[in-house]
Amino acid sequence: MSTKYVLKSVVLPNGDKRDIAIEDGVITSISQSFTPDSHVVINTDGSRVLPGLVDLHTHLREPGREDAETVLTGSRAGAKGGFTALSAMANTSPVADTAGVVEQVYRLGQAAGYLDVFPIGAVTKGLLGESLSEIGSMADSVARVRIFSDDGNCVFDPLLMRRALEYVKKFGGVIAQHAQDPRLTIGAQMNEGEISARLGLKGWPAVAEEAIIARDVLLSDLVKSRLHICHVTTAGGVEIIRWAKQRGINVTAEVTPHHLLLTDELxxxxxxxxxxxxxxxxxxxxxxxxxxxxxxxxxxxATDHAPHPVESKECEWQEATFGMLGLETALSIVQKTMVDTKLMSWGQVADRMSFAPARIGGYVNQGQEITVGTVANLVVIDPAKNWQVDRDLTMSKATNTPYHGLTLPGVVTHTFYKGQATVIDSVVQEIGDVQ
Amino acid sequence: MNVVLSAEDISRALTRISHEILERNHGSSNLVLLGIPTRGAHLALRVAEIMANIEGTTIPCGTLDITLHRDDLRLRPPRSIMPTLIPQSGIEGKDVVLIDDVLFSGRTIRSALDALGEVGRPKTVQLAVLVDRGHRELPIKADFVGKNLPSSLDQSIRVSLTEIDGRDEVVIENRRQS
Amino acid sequence: MKHLLSIEDMNVQDAIGILDTATELSRINDGQMKKLPTLRGRTVVNLFAEDSTRTRISFEAAAKRLSADVINFSAKGSSISKGESLKDTAMTLQAIGADAVVIRHSASGAAQRLADNQWMSGAVINAGDGTHEHPSQALLDAFTIRKHLGKGSGDLQGLHVAIVGDILHSRVARSNVLLLALLGAKVTLVAPPTLLPIGIDKWPCTVSYDFDSVLPYVDAVMMLRVQQERMTELFFPNAREYSRYYGLNSERMKSLKPASLIMHPGPMNRGLEISAEVADSARSVITEQVSNGVTVRMAILYVLLAGAPLDVGSI
Structure with missing residues (x-):
């Protein structure tokens, strides 16, 4: 018998204040007042409930770099950040380019039990950009892979990109492109501009992203397949995507929390x-x-959560690896940059961080409206509370958060995954012990 | 605060010192005066001028900065280096008179002797000071003294010169005065 | 000043202070180059993670003339070439008791990383970091210009300096633009468009692609070394063409004003960016830059090390 919960006086994305009852993994009641003795009552007055967050871009590092992160530690970090589904990027060692590797990652996610781990498959064998990986067998595997990406590398060969886009049509898959022209970014260290010139660091020009986005939306239009653009970072990239969408091209795009807040001044x-x-x-x-x-x-x-061990960052800039943590701070950064600035409502947050990513990934039982009878994947956030980021207190195995010491709005107090509380009062629970 | 030397006192002392230096060295023909910056440098110029009036000839006069030779550099904030200007004649085989405002521990003069060693090898080195306040820490003594001012370590001696401070005077004051 | 990391974080007073100190030191040095006792008992480590014999021996000579103990820690055969991290190297230097570390490194920002972290407590002197800055070179260049063309001490107001060549990859150019501008000089950068960084319009200088149009108006022209590998990286067609447009030869030298100086931070590619006749001409101050380098580096060491450590408090 799993524990029954009731969230008292919690604010739904549409603004209504309700009591939500959870029992046997599903939402059993949404009402003005619900107080039976059988339920654990959680006082969530003033807090907001959102559908469990879904991340389409997570580096869980397992297999291969368990010193940086594992599926278990990454899952705990995700739960802490309010996520109920993560998408494990393919750039592991070995690369997730076969059914064997994606099934392993999928099973590790299930064993951890904190949230759904949906593996992303590599587009090309070994991420080398030379030949297609076993896309079909990954799609047919237990992991049911629908998103394919060489993230970290760009699928640069236009013919290969075209073929990949065509091939995934068979099962309604999507190619998630890491848009970076490799020739224009040889040895690149940071955004190319005034600051890179001053610092003597090799530049990564915006056009290297925009040129690939432009090419790929045209390819997507040609073959009528689904394209997803990972971590868009430039105003020019946005304009191309806007143009493509106006033309009816089937393209979706993501932005990371850090690109919504931080600049190259840092x-x-x-x-x-x-x-x-x-x-x-x-x-x-x-x-x-x-x-x-x-x-x-x-x-x-999407977070692009990229954990790295200390020694990969405690060094010279050009020797250091790329990437920063994102799972535990994502919702707070979105509140800070989008909600508190009145650019988005909480209902839109639910869309951008749950409904839409689940739809793009084709994830079952994720990103659903909060209604009676749906699987209880939920996150509760207290938007009025602030917290200070401390890299020594991350659930992630790594500490490379760029927000260390920063005070952020919005505290995730509770996360429910299939009706089970993975986070209670901001403390990640021990799932293994419960099971 | 107590004025121990007035402008007139200073003027008289420098005139006397100038005469003593000339007497001791049998004239000015082999003399080079080197003032220790900052106030010693101005005193040296004044002594050179007095001597020039007496002798009817110019006296080689320069400055010798001792900063790079100090033994207390690490105990104080960084100091800027002052000019070292050696007269054309050089100091080789000359009778060099070092001139400073106050003689106290003797460490400045020790540093000056080291600094002088970088420049050349004089025949003799003599020392003239406006004030000798005692409390020597090294076996050093002045050849020419404007005024002996026995003082306690709690007191400080302040020399003001027109060229820098706008007036000539020497005062003695208690350090821990509020 | 606790460290010398970049010209960018320096103010006019800092810069003039170092140049004035160097001027006094050069007066002493003009006689015999004798050893001064000033830094006796201090340890200066030359941490050269990138080969540079010239800069290393310049700093070594400077430290030794001030009686500091010098430890040379070069890339070849040291733990750096065996993959030791900057942090571990710094902690080793701390354990040895280095009062100052002179660091040359291929990574931009390496000196700042050394200074910003709590790995070691000594002063950090940037002797060239990647393509970022080379502040001691800029100071010695400014010192050389000031000695010849300046009005005694003070700044470089009213002078016009051209810096010619591979600006994109040059730490010497970055430091010089900032320092010369700080001291009031006008700076013009001359290079093919491929060798100028994006964002240069924000630098305190003007830019020209045409060497010949700039030459008649400058008081000093600073030629930069062109790395051989730039030719394989598509920056210009070949050495001959580069030399034709951006090399300083005796023909071009004729259009310079009579008192203008010719400078080069070395090592030179004779026949590429500068012809032998020009390098050896009377208006070339290239070897003087080398000797001024020692004096200016003595001044830097003096300013950073001679006084009490800054955190001890002052009297």
Missing amino acids: ATTYDPVYKVNPPLRTSDDVHALREALSEGIIDIV
Whole structure:
């Protein structure tokens, strides 16, 4: 018998204040007042409930780099951040380019039990950009892979990209492109502009992203297949996607929380905790991205959670690896940049962080409206509370958060995954012990 | 605060010192005066001028900065280096008179002797000071003294010169005065 | 000043202070180059993670003339070449008791990383970090210009300096633009468009693609070394063409004003960016830059190390 819960006086995305009862994994009642003795009552007065967050872009590092993160630690970090589904990127070691590897990751996710882990398959064998990986067998595997990405690398060969887009049509899959022209970004360290010139760090020009986005939306139009653009960072990229959507091209796009908040000014510290790929851009880009997310030109927020061990960041900038943590801070950053600035409502947050990503990934029982009878994947956030980020207190195995010391709005107090509380009063529960 | 030397006192002391230096060295022909910046440098110029009036000839006069040779550099905030200007004649085989405002521990003069060693090898080195306040920490003594001012360690001696401070005077004051 | 990391974080007073100190030191040095006792008992480590014999021996000579103990820690054969991290190297230097670390590194920002982290407590002197800055080179260049063309001490107001060549990859150019501008000089950068960084319009200087149109108006022209590998990276067609448009040869030298200086941070590619006749001409101050380098680096060491440590408090 699993525990029954009732969330007292919680605010739904539409603004209504209700009591929500959870029993046997599903929402059993949404009413003005519900107080039976059989339920654990959680006082959520003043807090908001959202459908469990769904991340389409997570680096869980397992198999291969368990020193940085594992499926278990990444799942705990996800739960802490209010997520009920993660999408494990394919750039593991070995690469997730066969049914065997994606099934392993999928099973590790189930064993951890904190949330759904949906593996993403590699587009090309070994992420080398030379030949297609076993896309069909990954789609047919237990993991039911629908998203394919060479993230970290761009699928640069236009013919290969065309074939990949065509091939996934068979099962309604989607190619998630890491848009980066490799020739224009050889040795690139940060956004190319005034600051890279001053710091003597090799530039990553916006056009290297925009040129690939432009090419790929045209390819997607040609073969009438689904394209997803990972981590858009430039105002120009936004404009191309806007144009493509107006033409009816089947393209979706994501933005990371860090690209909604941070700028390339931070590189002046030479602290590699701010080194990320694609790089932090200018404040003009940040504002264009916020606008685009608000309008829906950018469909979703995805974390690009990229854990790295300490030694990969405690060094010279150009020696350091790219990437930053994102799962535990994502919702707070979105509140800070989009909700508190009045650019988005909480209902839109539910769309960008739950409904839309679940729809793009084709994820079952995720990203659903909060209604009676649906699986209880929920997150409760207290938007009035602030918290201070402390890298030594992350659930993630890694500590490379760029927000260390920063005070952020919005505290995730509870997360429910299939009706089970993975987070209670902001404390991640021990799922293994319960099962 | 107590004025121990007035402008006139200073003027008289410098005139006397100038005469003593000339007497001791049998004239000015082999003399080089080197003032220790900052106030010693101005005193040296004044002594050179007095001597020039007496002798009817110019006296080689320069400055010798001792900063790079100090033994207390690490105990104080960084100091800027002052000019070292050696007269054309050089100091080789000359009778060099070092001139400073106050002689106290003797460490400045020790540093000056080291600094002088970088410049050349004089025949003799003599020392002239406006004030000798005692409390020597090294075996050093002045050849020419404007005024002996026995003082306690709690007191400080302040020399003001027109060129820098707008007036000539020497005052003695208690350090822990509020 | 606790560290010398970049010209960017320096103010006019800092810069003039170092140049004035160097001027006094050069007066002493003009006689015999004798050893001064100033930094006796201090340890200066030359941490050269990238080969540079010239800069290393310049800093070594400077430290030794001030009687500091010098430890050379070069890339070849050291733990750096065996993959030791900057942090571990810094902690080793701390354990040795280095009062100052002179660091040359191929990574931009390496000196700042060393200074910003709590890995070691000594002063950090940037002797060139990647394509970022080379502040001691800029200071010695400014010192050389000031000695010849300045009005005694003070700044470089009213002077016009051209810096010619691979600006994109040049830490010397970055530091020089900032320092010369700080001291009031006008700076013009001359290079093919491929060798100028995006965002240069925000620098305190003007830019020209045409060397010949700039030459008659400058008081000093600073030629930069062109790395051989730039030719394989598509920055210009070949060495001959580069030399034709951006090389300083005796023909071009004729259009310079009579008192203008010719400078080069070295090492030179004779025949590429500068012809032998020009390098050896009377108006070339290239070897003087080298000797001024020692004096200016003595001044830097003096300013950073001679006084009490800054955190001890002052009297």
